[in-house]
Amino acid sequence: xxxxxxxxxxxxxxxxxxxxxxxxxxxxxxxxxxxxxxxxxxxxxxxxxxxxxxxxxxxxxxxxxxxxxxxxxxxxxxxxxxxxxxxxxxxxxxxxxxxxxxxxxxxxxxxxxxxxxxxxxxxxxxxxxxxxxxxxxxxx
Numbered sequence: 381x382x383x384x385x386x387x388x389x390x391x392x393x394x395x396x397x398x399x400x401x402x403x404x405x406x407x408x409x410x411x412x413x414x415x416x417x418x419x420x421x422x423x424x425x426x427x428x429x430x431x432x433x434x435x436x437x438x439x440x441x442x443x444x445x446x447x448x449x450x451x452x453x454x455x456x457x458x459x460x461x462x463x464x465x466x467x468x469x470x471x472x473x474x475x476x477x478x479x480x481x482x483x484x485x486x487x488x489x490x491x492x493x494x495x496x497x498x499x500x501x502x503x504x505x506x507x508x509x510x511x512x513x514x515x516x517x518x519x520x
Contacts (some may be wrong), residue, residue, distance in 0.1 A: 450515035457507055457514040464504035471497025 470493040477490025 449517070453514045453517060454511050457511045461504050461507035461511070464500045464507060467496055467500035468504065469497065470494075470500065473497070 474490045474493030474495070474497050477486040478494060481487075481490060
C-alpha cells in the first residue's frame with residue numbers, strides 16, 4: 381500500500397515538473413519570438429515602378445490562360461469536396477434508417493448511407509488537400 385502511494389506521489393511530482401518546465405519553455409520561446417528583428421517595409425521609387433508596370437501587364441496577359449486553367453481545375457476539386465461535404469450528412473440519416481426505419485424496409489439503404497457518410501469526411505479532406513496540386517493540372 382505504501383509503495384503504491386509512493387509511486388503515485390512520484391508520478392504527481394513528475395507531472396508537476398513537466399508542467400512547470402513546459403510553462404517555462406513556452407515563456408522563453410515567446411520572449412525570443414518578440415526579440416527577433418521585425419521586417420522593414422522597403423519602397424521602390426516611382427521611376428522603377430513606371431518602367432516595370434508595362435512589362436508586368438504584358439506578363440500578366442501572357443499568363444492569363446494558365447491562371448484561368450489553374451483556377452478552373454481548383455474549382456472542380458472544390459466541387460468534389462463540396463459533394464463530399466454534403467455526403468457527410470448521410471451518416472446520421474443512415475443511422476436513423478438503421479435504427480428506426482427497419483420495419484419499413486430501409487435497412488439496406490441505411491447501411492449504404494452509413495458507409496458513404498462515414499467515408500465522406502476522409503474523401504473531403506483529401507480533395508481539399510489536393511486542391512493546390514489540381515492548380516497544376518494534376519487531377520483525379
